[in-house]
Amino acid sequence: METPDRPLLATLRGEVRVTPPVWFMRQAGRYLPEYRELRAEKGGFLALVEDSAAAAEVTLQPIRRFGFDGAILFSDILVIPYALGQDLWFEVGEGPRLAPKLADVDLASFVPAMDRLDPVYGTVRRVAAALPAETTLLGFAGSPWTVATYMVAGQGSKEQGPARRLAYGDPARFQAIIDAIVAATVEYLSGQIEAGVHAVQLFDSWSGSLAPAEFERWVIAPTVAIVDRLRARHPDTPIIGFPKGAGAKLPAYARETRVDAVGLDETVDPVWADGALPDGLPVQGNLDPLALVAGGDALDRAVDRILGAFPARPHVFNLGHGIVPDTPIAHVERALARVRKRG
Numbered sequence: 001m002e003t004p005d006r007p008l009l010a011t012l013r014g015e016v017r018v019t020p021p022v023w024f025m026r027q028a029g030r031y032l033p034e035y036r037e038l039r040a041e042k043g044g045f046l047a048l049v050e051d052s053a054a055a056a057e058v059t060l061q062p063i064r065r066f067g068f069d070g071a072i073l074f075s076d077i078l079v080i081p082y083a084l085g086q087d088l089w090f091e092v093g094e095g096p097r098l099a100p101k102l103a104d105v106d107l108a109s110f111v112p113a114m115d116r117l118d119p120v121y122g123t124v125r126r127v128a129a130a131l132p133a134e135t136t137l138l139g140f141a142g143s144p145w146t147v148a149t150y151m152v153a154g155q156g157s158k159e160q161g162p163a164r165r166l167a168y169g170d171p172a173r174f175q176a177i178i179d180a181i182v183a184a185t186v187e188y189l190s191g192q193i194e195a196g197v198h199a200v201q202l203f204d205s206w207s208g209s210l211a212p213a214e215f216e217r218w219v220i221a222p223t224v225a226i227v228d229r230l231r232a233r234h235p236d237t238p239i240i241g242f243p244k245g246a247g248a249k250l251p252a253y254a255r256e257t258r259v260d261a262v263g264l265d266e267t268v269d270p271v272w273a274d275g276a277l278p279d280g281l282p283v284q285g286n287l288d289p290l291a292l293v294a295g296g297d298a299l300d301r302a303v304d305r306i307l308g309a310f311p312a313r314p315h316v317f318n319l320g321h322g323i324v325p326d327t328p329i330a331h332v333e334r335a336l337a338r339v340r341k342r343g
Helices: 007-012 033-042 045-049 052-066 079-084 114-130 144-153 158-169 171-195 212-233 247-257 270-276 289-294 296-308 329-340
Strands: 070-072 087-091 095-099 136-142 199-204 239-243 261-263 283-287 315-319
Touching: 007 136, 007 199, 007 315, 033 045, 033 052, 045 052, 045 087, 052 070, 052 114, 052 329, 079 087, 079 114, 079 144, 079 171, 095 144, 114 136, 114 171, 136 144, 136 171, 144 158, 144 171, 144 199, 144 212, 158 171, 158 212, 171 199, 171 212, 199 212, 212 239, 212 247, 239 247, 247 261, 247 270, 270 283, 283 289, 283 296, 289 296, 289 329, 296 315, 296 329
Parallel strands: 070 136, 136 199, 199 239, 239 261, 261 283, 283 315
Antiparallel strands: 087 095
């Protein structure tokens, strides 16, 4: 059987396309009326994640509506702490909660329940069977530093203070937390790949809060461990690293982690990134999600600047972070049309 042409997968493997492939972070979510309807029916976010049929439907919704080149698995980065034994729930309007907090108890007191990840693998299998042949299926996990910040504080925290204090005050204890997350993440991503994803992304949403030496220890080193172990098992599966807020530390991250592609957040100058990153390394990004909300000429200019920044580098067009709930669908359509007009 002839292998289908998947533009996104080819780009992540180093191919330069005249028209860059496109997907948007959080493309399956609250800006879509069909998502809001299904979430209301299921009664909440975690209920959706744990229902493989519903999660697969959510994953497929933006593919049907927009024809993105990539489908991103519908799940959450906090399923790893959930599998490690923390309780997980979502407060309406406030976000995720984890208990007990690792600021108060030791990780050894948790009882792992790795079968809590099984619904995610079921979602992957369902989506893989239903996707168009040309669409790349992306799996993901949170990077250890970002996941640890939630595990320590029990929720999102200002400047990730609780985790940073623990990392400085008791680095051995914090290292044990990171090591546990690394091990679970390798198994989790490997399970996604075995179930049918074509590439995976590591989201380090809070990497920008760390000083350089701490970034090296808690972002780069754990990412190296995941990349090395995952690549030993699945050498043909591209790994995208997305260290949001890394800024000038991006080139070191790219060189040292040896990820297959680097995601750029909206604060990164794409022209600078093209000159600073290793030659030939695929990049992903980096439209400001609020430019997508604004629309009009501002959106067109932002899209054009990014498209012009990577004349000879493999490039996946994406946002610099997740799409926001008040994004007009017409603006998504406009951005896609402008990117694809290039071909």
